[in-house]
Amino acid sequence: MIGRALVVDDDRHILEVVTFRLQSLGLEVTATGDPSKALQALRKERFDLALFDLRMTPMDGIELMVEALDIIPTLPVLIMTAHGTIENAVQAMQRGAFDYIVKPFRGDELTTRVQRALADRRLARNLERLQAIGRLLSSTGRLETILEAIVQTTLEATEAEGCAILLAGEKGEGLRAMASHGATPLPSERLHATAAQAMAKKESVSQEHEAGVTLAAPLMVEQEAVGALVVELSRRYPPSQEERELLQVFASHAAVAVRNAQELSRLRSGALAALGRMTAQVAHDLKNPLGGLKLYSLTLEKRLKARRDAKGQELAQKIAMAVDHLSDTVTEITTFARPREIHPSAMKVHLLLDECLQLVADRIEMKQIEVARHYDEDVPVALVDARELKRAFLNLIINGIEAMEEGGSLGVTARWEKEAGEIEITIADTGKGMGAALRERIFEPFFTTKENGTGLGMAIAKSVIDLHGGRIEVESQIGRGTSVRVRLPMKERNG
Ligand code: ADP
Ligand code: MG
Numbered sequence: 001m002i003g004r005a006l007v008v009d010d011d012r013h014i015l016e017v018v019t020f021r022l023q024s025l026g027l028e029v030t031a032t033g034d035p036s037k038a039l040q041a042l043r044k045e046r047f048d049l050a051l052f053d054l055r056m057t058p059m060d061g062i063e064l065m066v067e068a069l070d071i072i073p074t075l076p077v078l079i080m081t082a083h084g085t086i087e088n089a090v091q092a093m094q095r096g097a098f099d100y101i102v103k104p105f106r107g108d109e110l111t112t113r114v115q116r117a118l119a120d121r122r123l124a125r126n127l128e129r130l131q132a133i134g135r136l137l138s139s140t141g142r143l144e145t146i147l148e149a150i151v152q153t154t155l156e157a158t159e160a161e162g163c164a165i166l167l168a169g170e171k172g173e174g175l176r177a178m179a180s181h182g183a184t185p186l187p188s189e190r191l192h193a194t195a196a197q198a199m200a201k202k203e204s205v206s207q208e209h210e211a212g213v214t215l216a217a218p219l220m221v222e223q224e225a226v227g228a229l230v231v232e233l234s235r236r237y238p239p240s241q242e243e244r245e246l247l248q249v250f251a252s253h254a255a256v257a258v259r260n261a262q263e264l265s266r267l268r269s270g271a272l273a274a275l276g277r278m279t280a281q282v283a284h285d286l287k288n289p290l291g292g293l294k295l296y297s298l299t300l301e302k303r304l305k306a307r308r309d310a311k312g313q314e315l316a317q318k319i320a321m322a323v324d325h326l327s328d329t330v331t332e333i334t335t336f337a338r339p340r341e342i343h344p345s346a347m348k349v350h351l352l353l354d355e356c357l358q359l360v361a362d363r364i365e366m367k368q369i370e371v372a373r374h375y376d377e378d379v380p381v382a383l384v385d386a387r388e389l390k391r392a393f394l395n396l397i398i399n400g401i402e403a404m405e406e407g408g409s410l411g412v413t414a415r416w417e418k419e420a421g422e423i424e425i426t427i428a429d430t431g432k433g434m435g436a437a438l439r440e441r442i443f444e445p446f447f448t449t450k451e452n453g454t455g456l457g458m459a460i461a462k463s464v465i466d467l468h469g470g471r472i473e474v475e476s477q478i479g480r481g482t483s484v485r486v487r488l489p490m491k492e493r494n495g
Contacts, residue, residue, distance in 0.1 A: 003048035403431025
């Protein structure tokens with residue numbers, strides 16, 4: 001279907017002829033002799049074209065047109081007139097008609113004029129679509145949302161079977177579908193191949209195959225192809241120049257969205273780095289006075305003990321504990337802000353995990369948490385930075401403990417994934433869990449839901465795992481618990 005047409009004429013014979021001709025052009029036709037029915041239809045449905053007879057009662061074609069344009073201002077209206085006087089035509093055009101046709105129709109005049117009106121209509125609708133995308137781009141939408149909208153619009157504008165945007169990974173890995181739409185699952189191999197071609201050539205390419213044509217336009221950011229917009233057309237003839245250009249325009253909009261997202265993330269990391277430097281300075285300045293405070297409180301406690309002042313001694317202990325907490329926080333912040341590098345040495349991860357559990361033994365005991373350890377025998381010795389990795393695991397374990405009420409259970413496992421060449425460490429708790437929105441943010445530095453939290457634990461853990469070339473994944477269910485899975489690659493292992 002190339003569009004919907006509305007035909008109004010009080011002459012039934014003309015109505016039949018016009019309907020037939022329009023249908024053979026591929027249009028879906030609503031035909032009526034009654035102008036008020038026509039207006040009703042216009043209010044209910046979307047039309048791409050209207051043909052009105054000039055001489056009708058009680059409402060003539062021009063009056064009908066004026067009301068129709070009130071309902072759909074962009075509707076191309078063709079006025080049919082048997083009395084083809086110039087005045088009638090001029091009047092109709094002045095009041096907003098797209099064109100006029102003289103009855104009886106000569107040759108393929110009807111066809112030509114209808115096609116011209118439809119082309120004009122398409123252009124107008126594409127302009128509308130581009131304006132809508134422009135507005136979306138200037139709003140602060142998420143990249144995914146914008147790309148989804150562009151895919152949807154491209155699908156409508158090109159009348160394709162399917163459409164997708166593929167983006168290259170940042171580290172040069174393969175193409176990834178960011179957004180896709182279509183009636184059936186898209187043939188991903190063909191999309192990928194055509195997208196890759198368009199990116200290599202830095203211009204739109206098409207590929208004909210048994211099911212139709214695949215057309216791709218590259219997404220260009222600073223003269224680099226960062227991805228492609230691809231459509232699947234179910235037809236045999238190659239895409240027109242106009243179609244290629246249209247796709248290229250949509251692709252350039254998608255490219256702008258990608259560039260905006262990249263710049264935003266660059267800005268964010270710049271701001272974070274500055275924030276990190278500042279906090280590091282503040283933390284550094286706090287370190288020495290805190291050390292002093294700790295010392296004084298210990299001395300004070302000793303002296304009060306000697307005087308057998310139990311109440312005073314208890315207070316001194318409380319001060320010492322509060323100072324400890326502050327020192328921990330300061331350490332966490334300075335660690336986070338420090339430029340990161342790792343110093344690997346051969347180490348068994350079991351030992352690291354055991355050391356971490358040892359460090360939190362008192363908390364585990366206090367909360368009566370049951371620890372279930374499971375370490376596979378065949379986990380190989382790994383080249384890791386023990387100190388950093390311990391910090392990462394400790395943060396994960398502490399989060400697990402903090403998420404649980406008394407009597408929860410903490411699972412700590414290490415497995416050797418031989419095929420993948422990875423060690424998989426899982427830290428699972430039966431704590432309060434988290435929803436999707438929270439889970440999305442836990443790696444953000446300074447993001448915390450705890451009154452005394454620093455919000456750095458997960459950020460530190462992630463950056464340590466990243467430095468080891470590993471991955472960290474979090475699965476969680478509210479009320480049931482959280483499971484954090486770390487995968488460390490063993491590529492550097494010798495033998
Ligand atoms: P902090 O522990 O100081 O809050 P983190 O970076 O360690 O900072 O964690 C950030 C947030 O992630 C926590 O405040 C908490 O809301 C959530 N979180 C992390 N681990 C878990 C977990 N095991 N169970 C539930 N929530 C968690
Ligand atoms: Mg934490």
